[in-house]
Amino acid sequence: MSETPRRVTRRRVATRARLLDAAFQVFAAKGFGRVSIEEICEAAGYSRGAFYSNFATLDELFFALYQERADLIADQVADALAQDGPDLDVPASVDRVTEVLLLDVDWLLVKTDFLVHAARDPAVARALLDHRARLREAVADRLLRARGHTALPAVLRDVDGAAHAVVAAYDGVTTQLLLDKDVEAARAWLKQLLTALLTDASTSPSSI
Numbered sequence: 624m625s626e627t628p629r630r631v632t633r634r635r636v637a638t639r640a641r642l643l644d645a646a647f648q649v650f651a652a653k654g655f656g657r658v659s660i661e662e663i664c665e666a667a668g669y670s671r672g673a674f675y676s677n678f679a680t681l682d683e684l685f686f687a688l689y690q691e692r693a694d695l696i697a698d699q700v701a702d703a704l705a706q707d708g709p710d711l712d713v714p715a716s717v718d719r720v721t722e723v724l725l726l727d728v729d730w731l732l733v734k735t736d737f738l739v740h741a742a743r744d745p746a747v748a749r750a751l752l753d754h755r756a757r758l759r760e761a762v763a764d765r766l767l768r769a770r771g772h773t774a775l776p777a778v779l780r781d782v783d784g785a786a787h788a789v790v791a792a793y794d795g796v797t798t799q800l801l802l803d804k805d806v807e808a809a810r811a812w813l814k815q816l817l818t819a820l821l822t823d824a825s826t827s828p829s830s831i
Contacts, residue, residue: 651729655736693754701761759786
């Protein structure tokens, strides 16, 4: 008797995941605001009934899609930054974080759509601000644990300032990436920016 509920639950989870995957592809190709529920259902191979059994509105699906990806990235950043010991290996950490943050152009298109959407909806804006805060907290927590072992540039003042600078650098580089689609150039530029931001030249061997 208990088998049926478990099968239904698994089926619903699979349906939801398939709808989210299809929505990601359609949103990336056409942009949020130009996509209908019917288009997402067609791409996923489901009926409108399947859609409404999982999401009340297109906005709700869009939010779920963004939240899923945003949570994954925040967790990956935290994991990447946690791999060093007390001494923060800035180049190695930057390499790992860069590989996580620079996903694909399709994700950046969807993310940018979400940013524009959030700018017009205070509730959605709060969700986006929460995600950005999680990214900054992951960076700040790692830098805080390295304090006393690794010096930060004085201009950043503290770990919170450094975390804000890291996220701002990412925003700038990914804007360029959206325009020129040059992932390798963006990855290289972001590595240079983050290494420069997080390295205190005054404590390098050449300055002692």
